[in-house]
């Protein structure tokens with residue numbers, strides 16, 4: 072928090088990134104991700120049939136709410152010890168590593184659901200071809216990957 076350049080506040084009072092500025096201001100990553108294919112992908116990211124459409128709707132919501140929320144919970148507790156003064160760090164680590172581990176375990180079921188969603192027939196989270204859902208998954212999964220919240224093997 073507080074790391075975004077102050078100039079962003081001139082576009083959006085929250086001063087957060089990402090912000091799409093042209094041809095009009097669009098904020099919130101989910102809306103930006105929707106805006107780009109709606110205006111530039113010429114239907115290429117559209118689900119190819121009803122089952123893929125239903126799957127897309129569900130997994131997009133899952134990525135942006137369930138998965139992102141759980142991943143944010145883990146990182147929220149995970150970084151507290153390294154941001155606390157050195158003299159209380161052992162105590163703080165003892166307390167917050169415990170909570171972070173609890174929330175890391177809470178990610179196991181969502182990861183299993185994601186694993187089960189992929190198959191030879193549906194190799195993308197969007198279904199039979201790449202779509203918006205795959206990009207929505209990328210933020211929480213990048214976070215989880217960089218922080219080592221799952222076994223990539």
Ligand SMILES: N[C@@H](CCC(=O)N[C@@H](CS)C(=O)NCC(=O)O)C(=O)O
Nearest residue numbers: 072073074075087088089099100101
């Ligand atoms: N719900 C917003 C979240 C925006 C947000 O929290 N952005 C973070 C980066 S991912 C930020 O700008 N952090 C810098 C800061 O808070 O100063 C979205 O999805 O775009």
